[in-house]
Amino acid sequence: MTAIAARPLWAGRAAAVIGIVLLALNLRTAVAVLSPILSYVSGDIPLDSIGIGFLGMLAPLAFAVSGFVVPVVVRRIGLELTTVLACVAMVVGPLVRATALAYPVLVLGSVIAMAGMGFANIVLPPIIKKYFPDRVGLLTGTYVTLMSISASVPPLIAAPLAEAAGWRVTLGVWAVLAAGALVPWLIVFAQHRGKTRQSAADGAIPAQPQALLGRMHKSRVARALALAFAVTAFNVYGLFAWLPEIVIDTADATPPQAGALLALFGIIGLPLGLLAPFVATRVKNVGWVLAVAVGCYVVGYAGLLLAPGSATWLWVFLVGTGPLVFPLCLVLINLRTRSHEGSIALSGFVQGIAYGIGALGPLLIGLLHDLTDGWTIPLLFLLAITLLTLISAVMLAKPRMVEDELGLPRP
Secondary structure: OOOOOOOOOOOOOHHHHHHHHHHHOOOOHHHHHOHHHHHHHOOOOOOOHHHHHHHHHHHHHHHHHHHHHHHHHHHHHOHHHHHHHHHHHHHHHHHHHHOOOOHHHHHHHHHHHHHHHHHHHHHHHHHHHHHOOOOHHHHHHHHHHHHHHHHHHHHHHHHHHHHHHOHHHHHHOHHHHHHHHHHHHHHHHHHHOOOOHHHOOOOOOOHHHHHHHHHHHHOHHHHHHHHHHHHHHHHHHHHHHHHHHHHHHHHOOOHHHHHHHHHHHHHOHHHHHHHHHHHHOOOOOOHHHHHHHHHHHHHHHHHHHHOOOOOHHHHHHHHHHHHHHHHHHHHHHHHOOOOHHHHHHHHHHHHHHHHHHHOOHHHHHHHHHHHHOOOHHHHHHHHHHHOOHHHHHHHOOOOOOHHHHOOOOOO
16 A cells, blocks of 8 residues: 655644544443433433333444445535534434433434434544545544543543433533534535535545445455454443443452443553554554454453452453454554545445444343353353454455455556
């Protein structure tokens, strides 16, 4: 791949930098803020276990659907306007949730918010590809790290804020942060809406890359990234749902200790978000990085199986290190495509499949636990599926480009 000369980060693209930062800070707020205050919400809106479970499924389902919808939307209205719509949804969704007087309205607001986040999930890699082809690793690492912050901060302040100001304020206040992200993207859209009108809209996919949308499954790179991302999503969603119960039952952890271990599992994503893109842009064979991730998974799960009460924090740390696959796949979406149009198609394909499979994680792990009345089989199952990532490691060993695999001429 031809090297791209670096230029000053802010030169002619300050609004895009600010937009990426603020958008990343909104990527998980609506997902993370609700569960800690369900007891407050249920005081005004009756919630049963089925209703709570349905709300919990909305995020991965919305993310999965977005993977297949967004490339089509971008082709019709352009990358920048699609990003603006994502920001608008992230403003409207929390406000609808905050004003809900009944469960259906709460669901509607959640769907709008999650759809906005799902759209943002898909457009961020091609945005970086388009505006920062010389800073792919830096910007990807930045947004993945900020996304981890957006998932960890809301749960910490949700309950105290709900106690002080009410649950409606707690859900609605995040619309302000989303509105902050909307402003720079309106500027970017205004700056670029007059360009490439012959291609129908600014940033729209021209005729040649449209073929990517229906042919992505034929790409070896696309299939490998989808598999690796899906395995990671399945593990992450499954463990976020069940890790506290696992360590309470197998390691005699107290609820506060279980909560701390879950926080450890999640917070490891902060340094990994910076490290993985840095490594991916400098290592020729990323298969070895994926193999290291699998090794961390295997040792961590083996520890939870064989000695759960000894060095539990170490086993959780290792299992939490395995998802370094996540930021690695996000940066590879850009490194293995030649254009932002190709990045759009690949991002939608990979994330659509991955989040769809990831949504099954909590359900299948819970089902295996109920069927076996223990955690041995669920943990063995998680360990086994992590080995599938080794297939992706082999398939991604050589730096192939998606467009080359599909026989498209170089731009």
